[in-house]
Amino acid sequence: MDNIAYYYYASVYQGDLGSQKINNAIGAWINNNTGGFLKKSTSNVNLSPDTILALYSTIYFQAKWQDEFSASKNTQDTFHAPNGDKTVTFMNKKLAQMNYYYGDKFSAVVLRLKNGSQMWFILPDEGYTSTDILASEDYLRMTLDPGSWENKRTYKINLSLPKFDVVNQMDLIGGMKA
Secondary structure (H helix, E strand, O other): OHHHHHHHOOOOOOOOOOOHHHHHHHHHHHHHHOOOOOHHHHOOOOOOOOOOOOOOOOOOOOOOEOOOOOHHHOEEEEEEEOOEEEEEEEEEEEEEEEEEEEOOOEEEEEEEEOOOOEEEEEEEOOOOOHHHHHHOOHHHHHHHOHHHOOOEEEEEEEEEEEOOOOOOOOOOHHHHHO
């Protein structure tokens, strides 16, 4: 247990699974590792006493744009999604000189976040999908080493992005059974 905690940065607990004490401890651990974002969901953790192993994983990432968008410049417009057009709120900004990257089937810009990380925005060329871009190696080479990417120019960029939230949920039962 100590090796798992030390080498894999995992929190490891033992106890009577299904007991109220462990159910509360799991809920508290999830809340602690998600900034309290899931409080409604974690108040009802209720493992069965027949449970022999419970594996929980969290990813909590929160960052602000280094150069924040102004809500007063938001607009309503059409977003051309793969499953049809939608009217959404767009964040708009006129950016100073920045790199504009391009490849065989896409163009891209990168925005910096206050925590030192960055977010890439990659737009497939007409006739291509995000799946096409992800299937090529170009975008990966570009995002991993933008300094050596040859296909870039410096421009003043007018950026318009749909407001977004990223959420994902996975069911690991099949993999755990296998």
